[in-house]
Amino acid sequence: MKYGYYPGCSLERNAAAYNVSTMAIAEPLGIEFNEIDDWNCCGATEYTSIDLLAAYALIARNLALAEQLPDNGKLVAPCSACFLNLTKVAHQLEEEETLADKVNLALAEGKLHYTPGSIQVYHLLEVIFNDVGLDNLAKKVVKPLKGLRIAPYYGCMIVRPGYQRTFDNPEHPTSLDSIMNALGAFVVDFPMKANCCGGHMTQISQPVALEMLRRLLKNAADYRADIIVTLCPMCQLNLDAYQENVNAYFKTDYHIPTLYFTQLIGIAMGIPAEQLGIGKELVDARPALAKIGIEVPSEESVPEKKKHPKESLPMPTMSKED
Amino acid sequence: MSSTHNTSPRAPTFMDEVINHTPGDNRLANCIQCGTCGGSCPSGADMEHTPRALFQMIKGGFREMVLRSNTPWYCVSCYYCTSRCPQNIHITDVMYTLKRMALKEGYYRESSASEAPAFSSTFIDYVENYGRSFELGLATRYLLRYNPMGMVQMAGMGMGMLRRGRMDLIPTRIKGINQLKAILGKAKTLGGEV
C-alpha cells in the first residue's frame, strides 16, 4: 500500500518520536510512504486567523506537490492539525469553483497548480485502521501489551468535523480503542477521549489552557490509566510537557505519560523501544512500560461498576439498530 | 461563501459581510440561538461572549462589540460546535473570519486577548520566511515581547524540551522558499471575499 506522506513541522523535531515510530512500523505493516519533496508548513491554526487566501494557498502548495506524486492521490498526515488543514482545503476547493480559481491564481505565481478533487487526505490512524486492518495488526503482535491500562486519546481534529469523509464517530470514536485492544492492552473507555487538549491556548491564556488539560488528566486518572495514547503532536505536547505546570497550578499530582499510538504498535511488534523514540517524553513512560514485563491479571471488568441489586432495571444495549 | 447570500436589494449588513468572508455554505443566517455551541465550547466559560451570543450580536449589527470581543481568540478549533450545531453552521470557520476582521481593523487591540494575534503573526512570520515553523524563535520572540513572566514559567519546560532534543536551535528553510513567497504574495492581493 503506497501513500503520499506529509509529516508536518512537528514531526521533524518536537514529535520526532512520532515520525520515527511511524517509519519503524510502516514496512512490517506493508505501508510505503512517499514523502512530498520540499513540503511547507500547513499554517496550523494560525494562518487562517490572518489571511484566508494566503492560508489556503500555503496549504494548497502541498496539495499541488502531492498531486505530482504517483500514489493515486492518497495523502497521509500523522498530525491531526495538518490532517485537518489539508482535508479542509482539499474539500472546499472541490466544492467551490471560485475559491479554487483564486487559489490556483496564487499557485500559478509559483508555477504550480492543484486540480480540485485530485487528492484524498487521510489521517495515519485511518490508514492503519481501515487499510491495514485489525486482523493484520493482531498477526504482527509478538509482545501483547497485556496488563497495560491505556487511555486512548483522540483529541478533536481527527474526528471532527469530517470534511472529505467522516472517519469514526465524532463524539465517541472507537478505532484507536480497537487498535489498542488488538495489541492486547486493556483499553479504558474514558469519556473525555475526544475532548480538545486546548491547542495553542497555552500561549493565549495559561489558566484556561491548564484547566482544559487538568480535566483531561483527571478523567484519565479517574479511570486509572497507566498511559495516555495519542495521535497528534499538539495533544502529546500539551499533555506531556505541560503536566508539571498543571500540577503546580492546581496542586495536583498527575504522572501519566503520553505516547504515540505508533510507538505502542511498535512495542507490541517487538521493535526495541529506542528505535521508537521512547524516552523523548517529559513525563517518563518507562515505569509504566516496565509493567508489561510483569504478568498482571488483567481486570476484565472495571471495578467502578456497582453490583446490580435484584431490583435493578435492565440497561439498553449499545449496538445500534440499523 | 455565498455570493448568493443577500438576493434582496437592501444594503449589505455586517452579517452579510461575515458570511461572504467565510468559505463554504456556512448558514450563519439560520442560527436559532439554541446555545449548543456555547454549551459545548471547552473555553466557553472563559469567553466574554459565548459563540451564540456573538452571533446574535452579529445579526444585530453590533460590529464593534463583536470585533472587540475576546471570543474568537479563545476558540481552540475543537469543532464541537460545528459538529453539534442543529443548523449545520460552520461556526469555527466564522470564528476565523472574525479573527481576520478584528486583526485587519485593529479592534483586537481593545480585546482582553490583545496578545493573541501576536502569537499567530509571529508564527506566520517564520513560515513566510522559512517555509516551516520555528518553535524556539516563536517562543522567545512572542514571550519576550508580550508575556515576559510567562517566559519564566516556561523555562522549566523549555529546558526539558531542549534536553530531550525536542527543539531545534535554528530554523529550517525549504528549498522552494522563493516559490512560496511568490505564491503567498499573490494570494494576499486577492482579497478576502470568497
Added chain:
Amino acid sequence: MIEPRIGVYVCHCGTNIAGVVDVAEVSKWASEHLKGRGVVISRDYKFMCSSLGQELIEKDIKEYRLNRVVVAACSPHLHEATFRTATKSAGLNPYLTEMVSIREQDSWVHTDKIAATNKAKAMISGGVERVRYHEPLEPLHVPIHPATLVVGGGIAGIQAVLELADAGQKVYLVEREPSIGGHMAQFDKTFPTLDCSACILTPKMVSVGKHPNVELFTWSEVTNVEGYVGNFTVNIHKKARFVKEDICTGCSICQEKCPKKVIDDVFEAGLGYRKAVYTPFAQAIPNYPVIDKENCTYFQKGTCRACEKLCPTKAIDFTQEDQDISIQVGNIILATGYDLFDSRRIPQYGYARLANVFTSLEFERLSNSAGPTGGKVVLRDGVTEPKTVGIVHCVGSRDKNYNNYCSAICCMQSLKFAHLVEERTGAEVYNFYIDIRTPAKDYDEFYQRVLEEGTIFIRGKVAEVTDAARMAGEEGKIIIQVEDTLMGKQRRIPVDMVILSAGLEPRRDAKAVAKLFGISCSSAGWVIEKHPKLDPIATMTDGIFIAGCMQGPKDIPASVAQGAAAAARVLGRIQQKEIALEPIRATVNETQCSGCRICNNMCPYNAILFHEDRAVSEVNPALCQGCGTCIAACPAGAISGTGFSNEQVMAQIEGLLLLNLEAEPA
C-alpha cells in the same frame, strides 16, 4: 372528426400567472393564430375558477356552440374537476375540456417573462391540437363495498373503528402487536389534564373488542393489497399465537408459570420483563396471550411445555400455523403511528452508556403504576430515588444532524414529566429547552402550573450529558453541560437522573407499508397527505386514508380528530353506494392484438386478461387505472388510451412545437 369549435380561456390567477406571463397577449395570439385550428373564441380572465369565470365558459359554450374547451390555468390536480363541471352544466361532455397548466409548469418556474409568455403560447397551441382529438367519455360507476379496513390499533385507529362500527358499518382492524392500544397504552398520565392514559383508553379498547361490527385481527399484518377504491382485496397474514382463541379464558396461568423471562423491549420500552408466553399488559384486547417463538424454550430446545400442561382449558396449541385471510373492503384507513427516535444516535447524551439516562418512553413505564417499578420513580438500580432530575427537550428533533422537524409533543411531555417527578419524589427538576411550545387548549396554562410547582427552566439546548467530573461536587453525578442562553453563561448542572424527550419518527418500515398501499412518504418519512392544509386525512390514492402520527407528529386530541375525520369521509363514500371512476383507461384493439401477452404481466393493477380462445388480451375497465404502461409496451401499438390516445399525444407535441401553424393556409 367533426369540425372543432374551440374556446380558449387564459387565467390570470391574480398575479400568479399574470405577473410573469402576458396573459392578454397570449389570449389575443390564440384567437388570431389558432383560428385556423378551430379556435372560435379566446378570453383571458382574472380567476377562471371563480363562479364568474366558470359562467364565462358556460355562456360561451351555448352562445358560440363550442364543442371543445381549453382552459390555461393552474394544475389539473386543483381545478380539472371544476372546469369539467362547468362544461357539463352547459350541456357538453365534461371530457371535452382540456386543462393546460401555465402556472405550475410555466409562470411559477420561470423568471424570464418573454420566454414564459412564448412558452404559454406553445402550451396552449399543444392543448388546442390535443383537444381536437378528445372524445365524449362516460365515467364508469362501480359500487363501494361497505366494509372498511383500518390498519393500526392505536388511538387514531381505534377512534376510526368506533366511528364506523357505531354507524352500523362493518370494520376490520388489523394490528401488528398482540394487543391494540398502541403507544397510548404505555403512557402513565396524559397532558394537560393528567388523566390516567389507560383509564381513558381502555374503555374504547373494550368497545372495539366487543363490538359486533368489528372483526379484530391482532398479531397480524397486511401483506397484499389489490384493487381500487370501493373494491379492495386485502390479504391479512395472521401469525400463529399458538393459543386457541375460542377456548382461551384469559386466566394468565400460562404467563405466571412460564419459566422463560425476556426483556420486554416493546411495551416496557426495555425497562421490564415479560415471559415467552405473554399478553403485553393486563388490559390487553384481545386478552389471549401469544407465544414468542424466538424465546420459547419449547420452540428453541424442544423441552418445557409448562403452559400446555397447566392450561385449564387446554388452549395451548404448538402446532398452530400462520394463516392468510383474504377480505373485501371498500376503503382503507391507515393509522400505524410512530417509532421513537433512537437516542443512541446522539452519543454525547450518554444514553445506553450512562445508566441513569432514560428516554421518554422508559420514563413513562417508570412512572406508570402498572410498570416495572410499580410507579416508583427510581434510578436504574431499581431502588434509589433521584434528588435532582434534568429533562432534556428536543432530542433528535429540530436538528439537521438527525430530524429537521419539531416533534410537536415533547415540550408538553417534558412539562408533564417535570410535574410527575416533582409529585412523586419531591426532587429538584430542571427542564432544558430551546422554546416552550404549548399551543393547544389548556397547554400554556399547564406550563404556568409547572412553573408554579417550582421547576427550574434553563433555556439552552443541552450540549453534553457526561459523568466526567471536573470538580468535587460533580463526582458520582451526571453532569448536564449547557449554555444558559438567557444568562449568556455556560453552566454545568449535576443531576442524578436525566430524561431525554426523544423525538417522534416514522415507523422504521413506513416506506414499505406505504408502498404496499400505493401511497408515498415525504423526505422526512411521514406519509404524504392529499393537501397539508385542506385535506390532511386523504391521500393521492383514492380510497386510502390516513390518520394519526403516521401523517406527522401530533398529540392525542389531534390523532383522535383525524381518526374520526377519516371515518367520516369513508362513511360519506359508503353512503353514496357507488363511485364514478375516471374513464381514462386503456383498450385493446383486438384486430391488431397478436396475443403476445407482453402487456399481461406489465400491468401493475392486474387489469389485463387473456382470452385463450381468441388469443387476444383484454383490459378490464374496472381495474384499469389508465397508467399507460401497457400502451407503451405493446409492440404492435394495439393498445390505446381513452383520453390519452396516441393521436392526442402526437397532436399535442405538434402543437407544442408550433408545427400546426405552418400547416395553416396562408
